[in-house]
Amino acid sequence: MRITGLGHAGMFIETAGGSILCDPVVGPTFFGSWFPFPDNRALDWAHFGNADFLYISHRHRDHFDPALMQKHVPKSIKVLLPDYPTDDLENDLRRLGYNNIIHTQAGEPLTFGELKIMVTPLRAPSDGPIGDSSLSVDDGTASILNQNDSHPLDLETLLRFSKPEAYFTQVSGAIWWPMVYDLPQDAKQNFARLKRDAQNKRAMYYIEKVDAAHVFPMAGPPMFLREELFRYNGFGLEDDSIFTDQRQFLAHMKQLRPEQNGYEFVPGTAVELNHGEISVTQTLYTDAEIDRIFDDKWAYLAEQRDSRQDEIAAEVASRAPVLAPDEMLAELKSWWEPLLRRGRIFRNGVGGAVRMTIGELDLVVDFPKAKVREFAGEETNYWFTIPADLVSTNIRDHEIDWSNSIFLSMQFGAGRIGKFNEFIYTFFKCLSRDRIEYVENWYAEQSDVSEDIQLEEWVVQRRCPHLRADLSKTAKIEDGVLTCSLHDWKWDLASGKCLSTQGHPIRASQAEDQLNREAAHPVA
Numbered sequence: 442m443r444i445t446g447l448g449h450a451g452m453f454i455e456t457a458g459g460s461i462l463c464d465p466v467v468g469p470t471f472f473g474s475w476f477p478f479p480d481n482r483a484l485d486w487a488h489f490g491n492a493d494f495l496y497i498s499h500r501h502r503d504h505f506d507p508a509l510m511q512k513h514v515p516k517s518i519k520v521l522l523p524d525y526p527t528d529d530l531e532n533d534l535r536r537l538g539y540n541n542i543i544h545t546q547a548g549e550p551l552t553f554g555e556l557k558i559m560v561t562p563l564r565a566p567s568d569g570p571i572g573d574s575s576l577s578v579d580d581g582t583a584s585i586l587n588q589n590d591s592h593p594l595d596l597e598t599l600l601r602f603s604k605p606e607a608y609f610t611q612v613s614g615a616i617w618w619p620m621v622y623d624l625p626q627d628a629k630q631n632f633a634r635l636k637r638d639a640q641n642k643r644a645m646y647y648i649e650k651v652d653a654a655h656v657f658p659m660a661g662p663p664m665f666l667r668e669e670l671f672r673y674n675g676f677g678l679e680d681d682s683i684f685t686d687q688r689q690f691l692a693h694m695k696q697l698r699p700e701q702n703g704y705e706f707v708p709g710t711a712v713e714l715n716h717g718e719i720s721v722t723q724t725l726y727t728d729a730e731i732d733r734i735f736d737d738k739w740a741y742l743a744e745q746r747d748s749r750q751d752e753i754a755a756e757v758a759s760r761a762p763v764l765a766p767d768e769m770l771a772e773l774k775s776w777w778e779p780l781l782r783r784g785r786i787f788r789n790g791v792g793g794a795v796r797m798t799i800g801e802l803d804l805v806v807d808f809p810k811a812k813v814r815e816f817a818g819e820e821t822n823y824w825f826t827i828p829a830d831l832v833s834t835n836i837r838d839h840e841i842d843w844s845n846s847i848f849l850s851m852q853f854g855a856g857r858i859g860k861f862n863e864f865i866y867t868f869f870k871c872l873s874r875d876r877i878e879y880v881e882n883w884y885a886e887q888s889d890v891s892e893d894i895q896l897e898e899w900v901v902q903r904r905c906p907h908l909r910a911d912l913s914k915t916a917k918i919e920d921g922v923l924t925c926s927l928h929d930w931k932w933d934l935a936s937g938k939c940l941s942t943q944g945h946p947i948r949a950s951q952a953e954d955q956l957n958r959e960a961a962h963p964v965a
Contacts (some may be wrong), residue, residue: 442583444607445724446710447489448481450504450589450660452609456580458556459493461521463576463587467509469749470502472831472850473756474670475663477503478686479734480745481708483725490514495539496521496560496576498589499569500530501845503615503663507537514539521545523562523574526883527875529841530572548598556580559602563591565909566867566880570845577602583714585609586651589660592643592927594910596650606714608653609706612644612690613661613683617848620673620682623856629681636683637676639929641693646915646926648694648701655719657706658690666746667753670851674742688735707731761837763829766802772836773804774813780868780877781811786884787877790864790944796821800829808868823865826854841876843869861942896923898952899934906932906945923947 443455447465454461465486469476490513497505497520516538522531524547531542545551545560559577563569573591578584579602586605593599619632648656662684665674672678675686685693691703704712709725723731734741764772781788791808796816803816831847840846844866847853871877894903894913905912905925915926922940923932931940932947939945 442578442580442585442714444585444609444712444714445489446657446659446706446708446712447484448477448479448708449663450498450611451477451481452587452659453489453492454578454585454587456556456578457582458554458580461494461496461558461576461578462489462492462514462518463496464498464504464589465489465509465514466503466506468503468506469666469752469756470506471846472760472834472852473753474665474667474850474852475503476666476745476749476752477708478662478664479707479726479731479741480664481725484708486513492518494519494521494543494558497530497534498523498576498587498591499573500533500842501570501590501615501849503849504589505530505533507533510537510539517541519543521558521560521576523560523572525562525572525574526564526879527571529570529873529876550577550602557602561591561593561599563593564883566870566883567863567907568592570842571870571876571880575599577605579603582716583607585714586653588647588651590615592647594927596647600651605651605653606717607655607657607712607719608648608651609657609659610644610647610651611660612640612658612687613685614640615661615663615849616683617851617853617855618683618861620677621851621853621855623854626679626681630679633677633681633683637685640683640685641690642926642929644690645694645697648698650914654702655712656694656701656703657710657712658687658694658703659706662686664742664745665851666742666749667852668746671742671746673851675738678739686735686738705731705735707734757830760830761834763800764833764836766800769799769802769829769832769836770804770813770815773832776836776839776872777806777813778811780872780874781806781808781813783874783877784811784868784871784881786881787864787868787871790884791823791862791868792943793823794819794821795865796824798824798826799832802829822858823862824856828852841871841873843872845870859943860940863942864944893948895952899923900950900952901934902948905930906939906947907941923949 445453450464452463495518520542522542548561550559557579562574575591576587584603584605585607588610590611619629673682687705694703704721711722713720788808794805794807796805805816871880893900907930910927917924921934934949937946
């Protein structure tokens with residue numbers, strides 16, 4: 442088996458039973474903000490596009506590049522479609538002309554001659570753009586796991602497919618926190634460090650659990666080449682950003698697991714696997730060029746910025762004309778108010794008004810009353826400042842996922858009083874009737890009826906209130922605070938209160954108290 446890196450989460454897998462093109466992206470994406478790091482334009486895209494199978498892990502535009510696909514990927518290619526709860530990705534692909542679709546089943550292996558594959562989807566509202574997935578591949582000569590951005594909860598079931606020799610996984614997450622937030626600079630720096638640490642912990646959790654002989658960090662970081670975003674590359678010019686690069690993560694991994702092999706996986710990296718033997722070579726960049734990219738990163742990024750402004754200008758020119766404030770308000774009212782009326786859990790979860798300043802328009806989304814109206818001077822705990830041309834473009838395109846457009850562009854500002862509220866951002870992922878109804882049902886089904894487990898001196902529910910991870914495997918308790926290692930969410934066990942966001946209480950009690958209750962009320 443041969444795996445060639447295509448940049449970001451992209452790879453080209455050549456097997457004894459056919460080739461698979463995974464997540465090909467050149468960009469720029471998210472309103473011209475994200476470019477793959479390092480530059481991957483010089484790859485032979487015509488060759489890689491002529492694969493037997495196409496696998497798009499999810500709809501995030503740093504994994505799904507319609508323009509590149511239209512240019513280089515034939516419409517006849519067989520598409521491995523993850524088993525998602527909504528049809529958004531399938532509809533996107535069919536609109537592009539890709540109709541040779543293989544509907545995979547969640548966690549069920551498929552065989553094509555000597556090639557065996559399995560696509561394992563995630564379906565929670567906070568998984569990618571309501572959906573994320575991983576790809577397992579085995580052709581008898583080697584087995585690999587391409588986990589990319591997904592954070593699977595049931596690794597035991599996933600790893601029953603086969604023991605992967607090579608493991609490809611995200612280590613630099615795609616998020617806008619804390620960079621866009623209205624915070625004092627020292628707080629922003631502290632939150633950025635905490636976020637990087639949490640990402641490292643999560644990546645190491647999976648690396649330890651999968652325990653593959655060879656590890657390849659990928660799926661980030663991006664290059665920010667817009668002038669106003671350039672300072673947020675890497676850890677940021679002022680240490681207030683979160684994007685760990687491959688070399689930085691591998692140094693971290695070496696400290697924690699020196700016995701495990703880690704490799705830089707950049708555009709053109711070729712990994713040959715054959716019955717336990719491995720070779721890793723570079724086909725696009727020389728070793729000296731790769732050293733310069735990582736060791737003199739800011740100079741490399743500046744060269745990329747100075748040479749690629751025409752791509753940014755072309756993206757800006759493609760945006761919609763700015764709508765007048767009254768017209769924009771009318772469009773948003775007619776679009777969002779029917780969704781808000783259907784979104785009871787969203788309305789209760791947000792519990793107040795969210796202010797949005799969009800160019801000359803100042804509005805609030807009044808979640809309890811299911812109204813979109815002009816701002817009336819009231820106090821709000823959450824607020825956004827967004828350029829009017831971005832919103833006008835999303836209205837023109839009827840973009841149903843604003844996290845997959847405006848928010849990941851980082852071309853906006855945000856602020857809040859109090860804790861993160863996941864219901865706000867989840868609503869902005871769900872700007873269609875199908876999505877609202879799916880997520881409403883998903884939340885409604887999350888009332889916990891799982892068994893309890895004992896962790897040290899505490900008895901807690903087995904399933905994490907956030908995304909149902911098995912806390913017997915992912916939890917750590919310090920000073921009465923439980924942390925789930927998958928997403929670094931925290932709970933105060935004495936009160937059951939979630940310390941990371943509103944809602945999501947945990948069922949917990951002291952083990953001694955539980956024993957006393959059982960003794961007082963024995964089961965007949």
